Amino acid sequence: MTQNFLRGSHLKTRSTQAVLVKKEIWKRLLCKGGLLQTSLLLSVAANAQFTLNPQLQYEQLPGSFKITVQGNFTAKPATVLFDKTDIAYEHGVPNTALSAIPPDRGLTKSEFMYTLKAAWRNSGAGPFYIKKEPAHQRYPKTGSYYYAEGNGAHLSYPHAQNKDTVFASNEPKKLYVSWWYKQQNDTRDYFTFVLGNVTEQFNPVEGDEFTVDVGPHWTGITQVKGRVIHYDPATYTFVANFYDQNNANRIKSKILTLNKNGATALLNVNTGWQGANKYIRIWESDGANGAMRLSWTNTGIYVADMMGYNRSNVVARQWNHLELFIDQTTNTVKTKVNGQQDFVGNYTGASDKPGYAPSIGLIGFDPSVNILQKVWLDDIYMDNTFQRVVLGNAAEYSAVTHEEVQYVENWSSTELKFTPNFGSLNRQTAAYIYVFDQNGIPNPQGIFLGPAVIYDN
Structure with a gap:
C-alpha cells in the first residue's frame, strides 16, 4: 500500500x-x-x-x-567502517563478533589480536568491556558502547582498512572519522601534587570541589577552582583538575581549601602534569617520513611540519561528538567537536605514501603520561570520502x-x-x-x- x-x-x-x-x-x-x-x-x-x-x-x-x-x-561504495560495538559494518558486511559478549567480561589485547575476529586488529592494554548501562548510554536506544579504564583505553587498526592496506589503484586521498567519546577526567588541566601541612579534616573524595588562593595577578583572577580526581592519604598524593590552568606555576606552593568543610593542605611538590594525550592517531603504511602520521591530542593537532596548538573543548563526563577530516589533495586537516569547528590547518611536509591511504591507527585514549581515566566510545564511523548522511536538529x-x-x-x-x-x-x-x-x-x-x-x- x-x-x-x-x-x-x-x-x-x-x-x-x-x-x-x-x-x-x-x-x-x-x-x-x-x-x-x-x-x-x-x-x-x-x-x-x-x-x-x-x-x-x-x-x-x-x-x-x-x-x-x-x-x-x-x-x-559502502562505508569502510561503522562500528556500533555489538555489530560493526565493514564495507557493508555485518560483523557480530562482539554481539554476545557478557558486560562483565573484559576483552584483552591478545583476544583482539588473535581470537575475537572483531572489527579491530588490536587494542591498548585494556581490558575493554561491551556495556549497555543506562547511566552511560547516550540514549536507551543507542544500545551498546565500549568501556575501558587507564592508559590502554584505545582500539587499534580496523580490519576493514588500516595502515597496511595496499591500493593498487584508486588510492583514497580523503579520510572522514566520526565518533562519540566520553572521558571521566578532563586532561587539559590535570595535575598531581604531593601535599604538605594536611589538616585533620582533609578527606577529599572524587568529585569534591576546592579553591586555591593564588594572590594578585594581571588577569585579575585571585582564585583557582578545581575538582578532586583522587587522593591517597598514605602518600599524600593528590590528583585533580585545576580549572583553566595550563601549568602548575600559579598553584604550586599555595594553600588548597576543600569547599565542603574548609580543611586545607599545601600544594607542596608538583609530580605530574596533563601530558599530550591522543584522542585519535592516523597512520598510513609504517608512519615513517613521507607517510601520513597524524595525532589529535588534548594539546593540539600534529602532522608532518604542522604543529597546531589547540585545546579542544572535549567536556569531561558527557558524550562528545568528535569529527576529523583529512584531505591529502589540499594538505588540509579539520576537526569538529560537538558540531563546532575546532581546528583547521594546512601542512606542507610530505604526508602521502603512494599505494596507501590514511586510516585509524588508534582511537580512544592514549596518554603520554600516567593518567587516571575512564573512557566510553560509541558509533565509530570511518570512510574514504566526505560524502555522508546525517540527521540534524534544525x-x-x-x-x-x-x-x-x-x-x-x-x-x-x-x-x-x-x-x-x-x-x-x-x-x-x-x-x-x-x-x-x-x-x-x-x-x-x-x-x-x-x-x-x-x-x-
Whole structure:
C-alpha cells in the first residue's frame, strides 16, 4: 500500500506539526510501504555535485524502519567502517563478533589480536568491556558502547582498512572519522601534587570541589577552582583538575581549601602534569617520513611540519561528538567537536605514501603520561570520502547543533537507503536529513523527517 501525504503547505509549520500530531495518526500514515513525499526544492551550494527533489520512501521493518531518499547523487561504495560495538559494518558486511559478549567480561589485547575476529586488529592494554548501562548510554536506544579504564583505553587498526592496506589503484586521498567519546577526567588541566601541612579534616573524595588562593595577578583572577580526581592519604598524593590552568606555576606552593568543610593542605611538590594525550592517531603504511602520521591530542593537532596548538573543548563526563577530516589533495586537516569547528590547518611536509591511504591507527585514549581515566566510545564511523548522511536538529544546516551520522546501506546515483539512527537527538523535536557531497557540502535546508518519537515502537 502506498500513501502520499505531507505535501507543500506542511512545510511552513512542519516543526510545530511534528510535535503536536498524535503518534497513533502518524503510525497509521506510516503504513508498510508508505511513501513520504515532500515538494521542498533545495537550493544547493554552487559547488555541490548533486541536486535534491526528495521523495522519502518508508519501509516498515521489525523493530525499525528504512528510509529511501531519491535524487541525483554521486554514487559511492559502502562505508569502510561503522562500528556500533555489538555489530560493526565493514564495507557493508555485518560483523557480530562482539554481539554476545557478557558486560562483565573484559576483552584483552591478545583476544583482539588473535581470537575475537572483531572489527579491530588490536587494542591498548585494556581490558575493554561491551556495556549497555543506562547511566552511560547516550540514549536507551543507542544500545551498546565500549568501556575501558587507564592508559590502554584505545582500539587499534580496523580490519576493514588500516595502515597496511595496499591500493593498487584508486588510492583514497580523503579520510572522514566520526565518533562519540566520553572521558571521566578532563586532561587539559590535570595535575598531581604531593601535599604538605594536611589538616585533620582533609578527606577529599572524587568529585569534591576546592579553591586555591593564588594572590594578585594581571588577569585579575585571585582564585583557582578545581575538582578532586583522587587522593591517597598514605602518600599524600593528590590528583585533580585545576580549572583553566595550563601549568602548575600559579598553584604550586599555595594553600588548597576543600569547599565542603574548609580543611586545607599545601600544594607542596608538583609530580605530574596533563601530558599530550591522543584522542585519535592516523597512520598510513609504517608512519615513517613521507607517510601520513597524524595525532589529535588534548594539546593540539600534529602532522608532518604542522604543529597546531589547540585545546579542544572535549567536556569531561558527557558524550562528545568528535569529527576529523583529512584531505591529502589540499594538505588540509579539520576537526569538529560537538558540531563546532575546532581546528583547521594546512601542512606542507610530505604526508602521502603512494599505494596507501590514511586510516585509524588508534582511537580512544592514549596518554603520554600516567593518567587516571575512564573512557566510553560509541558509533565509530570511518570512510574514504566526505560524502555522508546525517540527521540534524534544525531545519537549516547553519542552525544545526547536534548531528548523528547515518550508516547508508546503499548509495547509488539515484537513491540512498538507510535505517535512521536518531542517536541522542531529542526524541520530541523534528529531525532533518542532510546529504553531504564529495566536498563535504550539505543541502542548506534539511529534508524533514520528523521527531524520533513518532517512529518508536
